[in-house]
Amino acid sequence: xxxxxxxxxxxxxxxxxxxxxxxxxxxxxxxxxxxxxxxxxxxxxxxxxxxxxxxxxxxxxxxxxxxxxxxxxxxxxxxxxxxxxxxxxxxxxxxxxxxxxxxxxxxxxxxxxxxxxxxxxxxxxxxxxxxxxxxxxxxxxxxxxxxxxxxxxxxxxxxxxxxxxxxxxxxxxxxxxxxxxxxxxxxxxxxxxxxxxxxxxxxxxxxxxxxxxxxxxxxxxxxxxxxxxxxxxxxxxxxxxxxxxxxxxxxxxxxxxxxxxxxxxxxxxxxxxxxxxxxxxxxxxxxxxxxxxxxxxxxxxxxxxxxxxxxxxxxxxxxxxxxxxxxxxxxxxxxxxxxxxxxxxxxxxxxxxxxx
Ligand code: SF4
Numbered sequence: 001x002x003x004x005x006x007x008x009x010x011x012x013x014x015x016x017x018x019x020x021x022x023x024x025x026x027x028x029x030x031x032x033x034x035x036x037x038x039x040x041x042x043x044x045x046x047x048x049x050x051x052x053x054x055x056x057x058x059x060x061x062x063x064x065x066x067x068x069x070x071x072x073x074x075x076x077x078x079x080x081x082x083x084x085x086x087x088x089x090x091x092x093x094x095x096x097x098x099x100x101x102x103x104x105x106x107x108x109x110x111x112x113x114x115x116x117x118x119x120x121x122x123x124x125x126x127x128x129x130x131x132x133x134x135x136x137x138x139x140x141x142x143x144x145x146x147x148x149x150x151x152x153x154x155x156x157x158x159x160x161x162x163x164x165x166x167x168x169x170x171x172x173x174x175x176x177x178x179x180x181x182x183x184x185x186x187x188x189x190x191x192x193x194x195x196x197x198x199x200x201x202x203x204x205x206x207x208x209x210x211x212x213x214x215x216x217x218x219x220x221x222x223x224x225x226x227x228x229x230x231x232x233x234x235x236x237x238x239x240x241x242x243x244x245x246x247x248x249x250x251x252x253x254x255x256x257x258x259x260x261x262x263x264x265x266x267x268x269x270x271x272x273x274x275x276x277x278x279x280x281x282x283x284x285x286x287x288x289x290x291x292x293x294x295x296x297x298x299x300x301x302x303x304x305x306x307x308x309x310x311x312x313x314x315x316x317x318x319x320x321x322x323x324x325x326x327x328x329x330x331x332x333x334x335x336x337x338x339x340x341x342x343x344x345x346x347x348x349x350x351x352x353x354x355x356x
Contacts, residue, residue, distance in 0.1 A: 004269030005033035007040065015219045015270050019262055027258060034265035034296030038277070042298045046335035047276075048326040049342065051302035052095040056081050056116070060103025062135070064169075064180040066211055066243060066250050070103050080107050083116055087123060093305055097342040100131035101164055110140035110151065114158050121159025128342025130204075131160045134192035135167035135184055148195050156201055161342055163196050165204030165239055171224050172217045179211070179250065190228055197234025205235045205274070209263055210243035210255030218263065222270045229273045236344060237276035237299065238267050242283045257288050261295040268296025276344055281321075281329070290333035299344070300330060 004010050004018075018030055057080040060070035071078035090098060098120065102108055113132065120129060132140070132155065140151045169176065171186035184192075193203050207221050222238075229235050240263045245254040255263070268277050278299045279292030289300055305320040321329070323339070330337035339347045 002033070005036040007037060007272055009272055010270055012219055012223055015223070015266060016216060018269070019215045019219070019266055022258070022262060027262060030262060030265045030269075031295050034268040035294050037268050038293075038296050038298055044334075044336045045298070045338050046293045046330045046333065047299045047338045047340040047344065047346075048330065049097050049302035049340050050095050050323060051097040051099060051342075052090060052093050052305040054081075054086055054090070054098050054100045056086065056100070056102040056108045056113070057105055058103050059105040059107060062104050062180070062182055064183060066169075066179055066208070068244070073105070073107075083119065086116065087119060089305075090120065090124060090127070095127070095303075095305070096339075096347065097128040097130060097302065099164060099304075100129070101133055101136065101166060104136065104139045110144045110146075113140070114154055117155060117158040117160055128161050129159050130162045130164055130342060131155065133164055133167040134189045137163070137192050137196075138184055138188060148192055149199075152192075152196055152199055152201065156199060160201070162236065163193070163201060163203040165206040165235075165237070168206050168221075169208045170211070170213050170217060171221045172213060174217075175211065175213060186224065193234065194228070194232055197232035202234055202236040204237045204239055204278075206239045206241050207263075208241050208243060210245075210259065211250055211252045218266070219270070222267060226271055226273060229271070233273075235274045237278050238271050238274045239278040239280050239301075240264060240267060241280060244283060257285075257291075260284050260288055261292060264292045264295045264297050266296075286329050287332075290329045293330065293333040293335045299340075300326065302326070 058069050058071050059073050059078050059080060062070065117129060117131060120127060137148060137151050141148045167184060168189050169180055176183070176185065196203050205225050207218065209218055225235065225238065242260050243252060243254045245252060264277060264279060271277065276299050277297045278301055279289040279297035280301050281289035282304065284292060303321050303323060303326055327337040341347050
């Protein structure tokens with residue numbers, strides 16, 4: 001525990017020893033170590049971004065069993081936005097950052113998505129564009145007959161600044177074969193991210209948890225990311241995503257609050273080479289996310305405006321928050337709110353360009 005608290009590298013066995021058979025006492029010690037580590041890195045500062053999620057369509061043919069967001073084309077809940085709607089919405093909100101993810105479908109193929117990015121860049125030159133998961137990038141390559149490199153080069157040239165971390169789920173073939181067999185393997189997910197990193201495009205990394213995985217699988221997922229980060233240095237932020245129970249085909253209840261906090265703490269202790277740990281409030285809940293700042297997280301994501309992926313899956317949090325509410329939530333956790341940009345810099349600060 002002490003090693004992790006001061007940022008020294010933990011082994012797999014040491015990590016597992018921290019979380020197996022958690023008792024109130026060991027949970028408390030885990031949280032205290034993570035808090036020490038995050039305060040040593042960031043003091044009492046906690047960041048958020050004034051951002052907007054854009055989901056051009058929820059039509060998706062992948063059929064992941066845990067997903068309540070996706071719909072087949074003729075399903076009542078299927079939706080597709082037009083470019084006009086998206087541009088008008090961004091113009092009216094004027095966010096610092098947009099986060100664009102959709103489904104795998106023929107309605108929003110690569111060329112149309114590329115054109116959307118170009119239009120956003122032309123219309124909003126200062127906007128930070130975080131767009132398309134590794135799953136989408138791989139599908140763009142497959143469907144357009146291009147390579148992953150071709151797709152990433154075109155997206156970066158059009159104006160994409162960074163990639164989200166979704167689609168990783170949890171790196172265990174045991175659950176992938178059962179619940180998302182048609183989706184990228186861990187190796188293929190990493191291939192897309194490693195190519196992005198090689199081109200100077202930073203990315204996030206996620207881990208879906210609370211769907212029946214074991215602690216050793218969570219530890220293995222984080223250590224795999226740590227190993228990859230040693231090679232590329234391109235992961236900016238790690239985001240554990242609590243499974244949203246309710247409407248899907250998976251009977252799991254989702255993680256308890258204690259588990260959500262323990263996963264955040266373990267991530268802060270294990271991922272010594274990934275700068276930021278995010279408590280993602282739409283899935284964790286506002287109170288738990290605020291508490292997560294004392295359990296290793298240093299970022300709460302953002303205002304989001306109209307989150308659909310978690311909310312169509314049954315999340316009961318608001319679909320968006322005002323700046324004031326983000327700052328109030330961070331203060332509720334006992335931290336000092338700092339509005340940041342997409343590069344994780346305090347808003348207004350200069351940052352080194354990382355584009356191609
Ligand atoms: S998780 Fe993503 S890829 Fe899987 S069905 Fe849902 S939208 Fe499609």
